[in-house]
Amino acid sequence: MAYKARLQEFSDTLDAEVIDLKKLRKLVFNGCPDSGYRSKCWKLLLSYLPRERKHWKTELEKQRNTYMQFIDEMIIKPGREATEHGGLADVTLDDHPLNPNPDSEWRAYFKDNEMLLQIDKDCRRLCPDFNFFQCASKHPCSRLCGKNSFETLRKRVEQTVLQSESVSRNRLGITNMSAVKRKSSSEFVPLPDGQEAHWEVCERILFVFAKLNTGLGYIQGMNEILGPIYYTFATDPDTECEEFAEADSFFCFTTLMSEIRDNFIKTLDDSQCGIGGLMDQLMSQLKEQDPTLWHKLQEQDLKPQFYAFRWLTLMLSQEFPLPDVIRIWDSLFSQEKCSTFLIKVACAMLLLLKDDLLRGDFPSNMKLVQNFPYSTFDVQKVLKKAVEISR
Structure with a gap:
C-alpha cells in the first residue's frame, strides 16, 4: 500500500501544470520507483525540461532537432560541405589529406581522430559486467536522421589499429591502453551495417560534446558520467523517451558537466x-x-x-x-x-x-x-x- 501511495505521489507531482521542484526533490531524494518516472524526474532536475508542462513538447522537439543539427555539423567527411539547404555537396580538390593549410578540413579530421580513439576505447569498455551497452540500439542514428549525411564514427575507428590494454592507470585510477598493436578480436567485432551498439551511441554523444566544448574537449572518465544517464533514458518504458535517448542524454550530460567540469x-x-x-x-x-x-x-x-x-x-x-x-x-x-x-x-x-x-x-x-x-x-x-x- 505504501508503494502505491508513493507512485501516486510521483504521478500527482509530475502531472501538475507547474512542477513543484521542492516537492519533486524531496520525492526523488528517497529514490525513484522503477515505473518510468526516473527519466522524467532527472530531466526536470537537470533543467532539461521546463517546470511548465505545456512547454514540454515544443522544448523537447526543439532540443532534439538541435542535436541532429550538431551531428550534421560536427560529424562530416572532409571534401564535403553543407549546402544552404542542409544537404551535402562536393567541393573542389584544393582541400586534400596533405593540405598544410591550418584551416583544412582534413587537418581537423585527423586531429579529431586522435580524440576519437580515446573515446572509442573508453566507450567499448563501458560497464563491462553489464551486457546492455554491447547490445544493438533499437534506434540507430541513421534511422533517426532519415539520411546518411554524416560519417559513422565506427568507420573512422575501423581504419585504425586497435591497441591492447596495459596496467598503467591515469589520474582517475582508470586503466589505460598501451601502444602495443594487436589484431581485432571478437570483442571488438562491430554489429552489421545499419545497427549500432549502445556504446557506439555514447561514443557519438561524447564526440559531439567534445567538438562543441573545445576548451575542455574529452577527458577520460566522462564516459562513466554519461553511461548511467543514457542507460536510464534508453531503458525507459516510454517509447518516445527510448527513441530520443541519445539527444536527451546529450543535453542532460552537458548540464551535469557544467557543474562538475572543474573536477576533470x-x-x-x-x-x-x-x-x-x-x-x-x-x-x-x-x-x-x-x-x-x-x-x-x-x-x-x-x-x-x-x-x-x-x-x-x-x-x-x-x-x-x-x-x-x-x-x-x-x-x-x-x-x-x-x-x-x-x-x-x-x-x-x-x-x-x-x-x-x-x-x-x-x-x-x-x-x-x-x-x-x-x-x-x-x-x-x-x-x-x-x-x-x-x-
Missing part, C-alpha cells in the same frame, strides 16, 4: 574549485564525524588522492553496480548542487569501513578503499549513513 581539469586539481577542494571537504567532514578514523588515515598517510579522487570525480560510478549508482544519483540530482550530498556519501563509505580500517595496515586499507565492498554495505545502508551525517 588537471590544472585545477590542487585548487579549491577543483577536485582538490572536494577532497579537502571530505577530509574535514570525516574529521568532524570521527577524529579517530581521520587520525588513523593521516597516520598511515592514506591520502584521499589514492581513492576519493575517483570516488568524487566519477560520482561513485565505478564503486557500485550500475543499478546502485542510479539509486545514488537520484539523491545527488535531488540536491541543488550534487557535490553537497556526494561528500556525505563518500564520508559514509569511510565510516562504514571504520572497524576494518582501524585494524588494517596500509596495504590492506589501500585495497579496501580502492575496492569498496558494496556487497557487504549495500547502497541503502550507505545512503542511510549519509543522511545521518547530513542531520
